[in-house]
Amino acid sequence: MELGIACAFESGSTASLYDAIQAGAKAAEELGFSSWWALGDREVATSTSHDPTLGLYCVARSSQTMRLGLAGDLLSVRAAAVRAKQLASLDWFSGGRLELGLDVGEPPEGLVEDDGPPENVDSLGVSMDRLAAMEALWTQRRGRIRNDTVEFSKVIALPKTVGERPLPVHLRDAAVLPRALERRGHVEGWLAWRLDEHELRSGLRELDDALGSDATKVRRTWFVDADQVEASREVALAAGVHELVAVFEHVPGPGELRKVSA
Amino acid sequence: MSTNGAGVVGSRGRVQIGLVDLFDGSRKRNLGFMAEFARTAENSGFDGIWMPEHVLFFDEYDSVYPYPEAPLAADPDVKEQHNKVVDGKARVESAPEQGLLDMFQTAIEVCAATTRLRFGSSVLLLPLRNPRLLAREALTVAELTGGRFDLGVGLGWSAEEFAACESDFTVRGKRSERLINELATAWSGDQGDRSRSLPTGITPPRMLVGGHSKAAVRRAGTIADGWYPWNLTPAEFEEGLASLERHLATAGRTRDDVHVIAGFRAVGEIADLSHIVARYAELGVDGVNISLRMTEDNYAQVMSEVADALGLAGLDT
Secondary structure, three states, rough: OOOEEOOOOOEOOOOHHHHHHHHHHHHHHHHHEEEEEEOOHOOOOOOOOOHHHHHHHHHHHHOOOOOEEEEEHHHHHHOHHHHHHHHHHHHHHHHOEEEEEEOOOOOOOHHHHOOOOOOOOOHHHHHHHHHHHHHHHHHHEEEEEEEEOOOOEEEEOOOOOOOHHOOOOOEOOHHHHHHEEEEHHHOOOEEEOOHHHHHHHHHHHHHHHHHHHHHOOOOOOOOOEHHHHHHHHHHHOOOOOOEEEEEEEOOOOOHHHHHHOO | EEEOOOOOOEEEEEEEEEOOOOOOOOOOOHHHHHHHHHHHHHHOOEEEEEOOOOOOOEEOOOOOOOEEEOOOOOOOOOEOOOOEOOOEEOOOOOOOOOOOOOOHHHHHHHHHHHOOOOOEEOOEHHHOOOOHHHHHHHHHHHHHHHHHHHEEEEEOOOOHHEEEEEEEEOHHHHHHHHHHHHHHHHHOOOOOOHHHHHOOOOOOEEEEEEEEOHHHHHHHHHHEEEOOOOOOOHHHHHHHHHHHHHHHHHOOOHHHOEEEEEEEOOOOOHHHHHHHHHHHHHOOEEEEEEEEOOOOOOOHHHHHHHHHHOOOOOOOO
16 A cells, blocks of 8 residues: 655745755655645635645655645636646646546635636536546647537647646545546546545445446545554555555655654 | 946836746756756846746637737837738737646746746736636745746737637626736735635735736726736837826825836847837836747847847856
8 A cells, every 4th residue: 555645735844835845745755655645625725725736846846756646626616728737737847747636526615706607506517527628638639629618629738748648537526426437437546535434435335336346446545634644554454545645734844754654 | 228237227227127938848948948048047137037828829810919010129119010910810929839838837947946037927817717716826936936926917819718718708808807906805815714714924926917908007007016018119108107107196006116017029139129128218117028039049149149238237157
């Protein structure tokens, strides 16, 4: 089982944010962590944390091999083409290490514009429409898409993701998996975001129900508070979790990372 | 204007000289190129690098590029068309496979490679953004660049781009005004719970309004931190500046409350750039941004020649 990190981008020391991220990212790689995740938009919206994408950019430029992930992108609150460029750029700066965690739930009030969409919008539908549009921009020389949310044709979108690939997509809510699968056909992973043991097992059952024997092909990533990592290892192994991710409320320093990796 | 090795000095003091160029994520303009380009600009005495923004490009446009004529370096009262025109419609200058990296990530990259160089958006297409997300992004860029980022904002001109980005082109002016206000309010802390959930203790980036329409000048004078028109003759610039000062007075502000940059696409000989820069400097700009369309092969030479022409105080190398 692999071990990863997720954090809010706030300096936990007197160092500047940039220096703190640089030190943390280098230490994480030396200690053998497999991935670094930014918190999702939902968590960041109610915090004083810095922007997750730009924080992750600093991790990308301070590391070589770790996978980099966004733990809860709310595509329902941003234009697909704008987000596609941000993520393609981050993938370019990271040398192709970016993975996308999707939060398809209803967005928090603080992220919806005053003249935003009316209530009762199908957030999952809009998110999957925008994901399809982003994938068209990343993979097609002249992008073309037409769905209920986005429409364009013959567009030039550069840079593309490294290898012009769709990013690996991890869904955050197992309950919506059937509908997401109807739209995209597959997902690469499931993010169990700060679930307790009971919720984790419940989510795994939903995965099994939605995917049958294919459920084992979906990567399972379990996020727990950093001080719960040790206590969660056994459960994670027994549940078939591929990666256990320690969540910090600030950018962890080398000492904190050593504690988690021990 | 004096150019005695201390840079350009105009009626309001030293004029910051910026370069407008692009980083596109191509093989040629890779990470090494970005760092070298930025360091060369800094060492040559330039004050900033500014990058244009387009989220998407198209092979064909119905929309007309609005700035096809630029003042001549040697005789800035005269404009010359430098953009290609197809069927009577001016086209944006772009390569067949044109792209641009994300503005904010590029800003952090450039500032990390340098020590004093500023980075600005020339200009960010404001109506395409969710202001609730942008407020945090811009504060993060300010933090991660050590306060060296300037947020130039504009309305955009390509209806095709707006449609593909899910934004109503016809209301982009009103939407921009609302977004500028919303950003300013969010950063002022005068917004109840929402402002309390943004990063704290950070000076937000200077927000400059691009363009020279009456509405753009009004927004610059009443709610933004500066004005950034493009391709104006000195007479046109002077007229805009007078209007800006009237709006500043109406809003109870002064000329010292805003930063004014004249930007232009260089047309003519490099040796003549001092003429046009001097005209803007005499009128009282705080900065001049020059688009030179440099190549990967000639940028160091071009920067050196421009620095010489403007008497910039670069490093002796």
